[in-house]
Amino acid sequence: MDPKLKETILNPILKGNPITVLILGICSSLAVTVQLKGALVMAISVTLVTGLSSLVCSLLRNTIPMRVRIIVQLVVVALMVILVDQILKAGEGTYAIDKQLSVYIGLIITNCIVMGRIEAFALGNKPIPSLLDGLANGVGYGLILIIVAFFRELFGSGTLFGIQILPAGYIPNNLVILPPFALILLGCIIWAQRAWDKDLQEK
């Protein structure tokens, strides 16, 4: 594969991860990581939204008037988010998850990752790399979401995907359920990543 394309795909997942390195999209990663199921749906939704919005904005990049580009981007992102929300509401299996995620699906519009990638990448690149960049950023975001949700659901409820994992005698840790714990976990993940990848350490 073209090394530049490979870089586009791999960079957002590790070295340029939107959550642990760019520190974007923190708010939603605290809110939707109590259960793996919700985190997974959120991860997929954000991946689709960033990918498709980047694709559309890249296709339009030469026609968008510079003065209103942020507004046009916002309209495109909002369109994608509403489409995702409507489709989730229409699916028999996803309706309950959509209700559970409630406002957070709608708030993908304000997720800094989406607009950030359009501004930083899609407006200056061809559609296919932009699509991949958007998708890869969504995956990088989703990966962290799922890691956090794994620990929070396991120790906060003793389950994974709603299936009891820890023995019945386990007393769920209520701190793990609360949003601040997600911040502690995120800190640990950032620490671990920087210990492993020396390039990320600030001099």
Place this chain on the structure above:
Amino acid sequence: MNTNSNAYTVIYTALVVVVVAAVLAFTAMKLKPSQDANAKAETLRQMMSAAQIKPTDELYATRNAGVLQLYADNIDRAYTIGLDGQENGTLSTDLKKIELIDKLKPQNKAIKDGGEATLPVYVFKSGISVIPVYGAGLWGPIWGYIAFQPDGRTIAGAYFDHESETPGLGAKIKDEAWFREKFAGKQVAFGSEPLFNLAKNAEQSGAANAVDAITGATMTSKGLGEALNVWFKAYEKHFSANFKAEEE
């Protein structure tokens, strides 16, 4: 072409908005039937949760067909009453075309302002009757289903839901099983005031119609208490006339 001219900018943004609106309108129209089916199944789930009907079908949680079937198997009859407490309509309980009054907002308006109301009563084969309640929370509407024992005053179960109450505070009316379980066994004081008392430390009085409000969710609790009283009042005549307490 000069993409920075005023005319271009105006036409471009107008075009983008029109195209986006068209796409959204089309999708919303196409997906409406399945969204409505999901919403209906969700209403049935909530009603049956209040009526203590336990699912027998494992697909119940995700499949609408299982929910409709369970409802059709357990419902005895469903009808509507007017503000005078008289029956004024029947709701179909046939599996093929289950009818619900699931738009509660206009009913709530009718109760408050007077006028034509069709307040639903769902009577299950177990003898338990379920009625809805609806009101305003802190951020948006809150609603629920209250199930009554055959005596028409003892609560068998309750289920509450909301549109946008604060997670961890007001949202507890839905999320916390202990809150709705408190309602089971309570009695609505038909014929006296207040019909139901949802307030801080209300349970200390030992009254059969008292439930403690949720700490930290003052406005949501207040809204729920009002919703309960407004709707119980609307059903008072009907319940007093048609359900008799056995021991009296």
